[in-house]
Amino acid sequence: MLGVARRMLGRVDLAEDAVQEALVLVWRRAHQFDESRGSAKGWLYTILRNRCLTMLRSEDREVPTEPQAIDRASEGALVDAAFDRLPSSADLRGCLEGLDEATRRAILSSYVLGHSHGEIAGRLATPLGTVKARIRRGLLKLRECLS
Amino acid sequence: MTEDETSDLAADYVLGLASAEERARAEDRITRDPAFAREVEMWQARFSELNVEFAAVVPPSAVLDRAEHRLFGASGPLRGGVLGWLRRAMQSRGATGGTVRRPGPAILLGLAVVTAMALVAIWGTPLYRPGAPLAELSAPDLQIAVRGDSQRLVFRRLSDAPDPEGRSYQLWLIRDGQVASLGLLAPRTTEVSAEVRAGDVLAVSLEPAGGSPGAGPSGPVLATAQIPSL
Numbered sequence: 001m002l003g004v005a006r007r008m009l010g011r012v013d014l015a016e017d018a019v020q021e022a023l024v025l026v027w028r029r030a031h032q033f034d035e036s037r038g039s040a041k042g043w044l045y046t047i048l049r050n051r052c053l054t055m056l057r058s059e060d061r062e063v064p065t066e067p068q069a070i071d072r073a074s075e076g077a078l079v080d081a082a083f084d085r086l087p088s089s090a091d092l093r094g095c096l097e098g099l100d101e102a103t104r105r106a107i108l109s110s111y112v113l114g115h116s117h118g119e120i121a122g123r124l125a126t127p128l129g130t131v132k133a134r135i136r137r138g139l140l141k142l143r144e145c146l147s
Numbered sequence: 148m149t150e151d152e153t154s155d156l157a158a159d160y161v162l163g164l165a166s167a168e169e170r171a172r173a174e175d176r177i178t179r180d181p182a183f184a185r186e187v188e189m190w191q192a193r194f195s196e197l198n199v200e201f202a203a204v205v206p207p208s209a210v211l212d213r214a215e216h217r218l219f220g221a222s223g224p225l226r227g228g229v230l231g232w233l234r235r236a237m238q239s240r241g242a243t244g245g246t247v248r249r250p251g252p253a254i255l256l257g258l259a260v261v262t263a264m265a266l267v268a269i270w271g272t273p274l275y276r277p278g279a280p281l282a283e284l285s286a287p288d289l290q291i292a293v294r295g296d297s298q299r300l301v302f303r304r305l306s307d308a309p310d311p312e313g314r315s316y317q318l319w320l321i322r323d324g325q326v327a328s329l330g331l332l333a334p335r336t337t338e339v340s341a342e343v344r345a346g347d348v349l350a351v352s353l354e355p356a357g358g359s360p361g362a363g364p365s366g367p368v369l370a371t372a373q374i375p376s377l
Contacts, residue, residue, distance in 0.1 A: 042191060083197075
């Protein structure tokens with residue numbers, strides 16, 4: 001859990017806060033878990049990711065906004081590592097491989113790093129509308145492939 | 148909203164593309180719109196594969212402390228149980244190691260125990276089912292199915308990976324705050340005579356060849372599992 005949170009939040013202290021919040025939520029929401037709707041592990045990660053995303057989107061969080069504060073090489077490595085760890089037999093891997101690289105990276109950046117449309121557009125130096133359209137087409141293709 | 152728009156919103160929510168406002172709306176809709184909830188679950192299940200295969204990272208003790216304090220307060224009913232064991236283990240280490248509190252295997256074991264307890268609470272029903280293992284211990288390179296009864300346990304390794312060079316896996320039983328060694332894990336099947344009760348916690352740690360030099364784990368605790376019923 002800490003690894004996922006650190007990957008998204010980029011700071012150990014924030015990641016520890018997120019794990020702590022997630023553990024509390026897991027305990028309090030245990031009665032809401034429905035085994036027929038998915039695995040316990042998936043449920044845990046959903047709670048953790050939601051907590052991380054809330055922190056990422058909250059106005060008071062210190063987000064590095066200066067271009068030099070963004071470690072693009074590190075972010076790229078995290079995205080690549082997450083993709084490379086997918087088993088070759090995984091449907092998700094096969095379907096992601098069917099997308100062009102820019103679209104695949106944009107979608108992976110959103111899930112792995114928690115990036116918003118705007119953050120992805122900023123990093124790719126691409127107009128926001130273009131990024132949104134690219135991701136939209138990619139998700140449509142991904143959904144068809146996965147189903 | 149069309150089917151495609153519903154799927155788009157679900158995907159944006161799961162991936163993290165949605166704004167804070169959109170996220171709040173999506174979370175509200177999940178509770179009211181079963182079709183939307185199913186779409187969200189589909190995307191969550193598919194993308195959750197990106198969360199696996201992480202190397203274990205040990206959070207510092209403060210993470211557990213803060214979560215525990217928020218859940219149980221300063222003197223909640225669980226403080227004398229498993230969490231109490233954690234504290235005693237930490238204090239014991241402090242007394243022998245010359246430091247008051249330090250992160251170590253006991254912290255990891257304690258956090259893993261809390262997680263195991265949370266998972267039992269999540270399932271809501273006993274994990275044991277006829278034909279199913281009593282418990283499973285699972286780490287990146289080690290999977291163990293545990294069967295047995297109140298007098299004996301049989302640990303069967305499901306993974307083929309050999310022990311790391313110069314190291315041994317060691318099994319532990321934790322009850323009422325006390326930890327006891329069940330011996331080293333054999334290459335295939337390990338049978339142990341032990342009195343076992345529901346609520347006991349099993350653990351496996353990575354130790355120097357031949358086992359931990361002390362009465363408790365000296366290396367990282369790789370996995371834990373609670374025995375819900377017998």
